[in-house]
Amino acid sequence: MNRLFCLLIALLILSCQNHDKYVSSYNETNIEWNKSEKIKVLNFGTFHFGYTPDKNKTEFDENNQNNQKQAHEIAQLLSEFKPTVIIVETVPSYNLELQEIFKQYKTNPTMEFNNINEIQLIAFEVGRLSESKRIYGIDHQLGYNYMIGDEIKNNDIDSVTYNYFKSSAETYNQIENMSLKNALTLMNTNDYLNWNINVNADILTYVGKNNGHQGADEASEFYKRNLRMFSNLNRIPLSEDDRVFILMGAGHTAFFRDFISRSPKYEGVPVEHYLK
Secondary structure, eight states: OHHHHHHHHHHHHHHHHHHHHHHHHHHHHHHHHHHSOOEEEEEEEEOOSSOOOOSSOOOOOTTOHHHHHHHHHHHHHHGGGOOSEEEESSOGGGHHHHHHHHHHHHHOTTOOOSSOOHIIIIIHHHHHHHTOOEEEEOOOOOOOOTTHHHHSSSOSSOHHHHHHHHHTHHHHHGGGGSOHHHHHHHHTSHHHHHHHHHHHTGGGGGOOSTTOOHHHHHHHHHHHHHHHHHHHHHHSOOOTTOEEEEEEEHHHHHHHHHHHHHOSSEEEOOGGGTOO
16 A cells, blocks of 8 residues: 555656646747747728728728828828838739739829729838838638628527627717828727627627527638638748738738737737827
């Protein structure tokens, strides 16, 4: 009996020693990650200046000269980040054409576009002012039924919370009464980004019929789209010397904020450092 007891004690001590070695090794790895030079990322959210199929839209005349002037003033502020790489919300298959148009814009910033939007007014201008040489699109198109919550009659999960989120859309519409700078400043706050994830995806987890998960299943498509977009970003060759400016709809910006905050590769730079 005494021998068995001694054997158990010996095994327990050995186990603790191995655990301490594992924890020590893990902590050393983490310290190494934290000290390593991460790629700086300015992750900037906006509403779409031109046509968008998005559920929430903002009235904005992208052809108005004053609006274009405001957009360029914002680009001037953001260009202080000095990005070497520009990322926008277009599909990767368009990259060669995108890069050619960007190259033309840098030599002729007064060139005309058939359908002008935030990419030309902000991303191109940021790239021109900071002399960025590379631009990529990382969008991934995926069918997503924003309206499934309204289509399901007699919601069996939680209509009260669902309707609360729906009514909060009035908050979104308030930005139409702000200057462009104030609107985009608000849209890049953590509270607004969290709200954007709620109204674009999480709201649907409160909707379902019988024992089904119709709303949650639809919301998962939006999560999937953003994960695939982040995967597209990770395909782009980048070095520690690169500085990356990302311009997308704020719903995507919100997801990327979370992805970047957990990444050992990237370090998010606060937008408020530049929109002063």
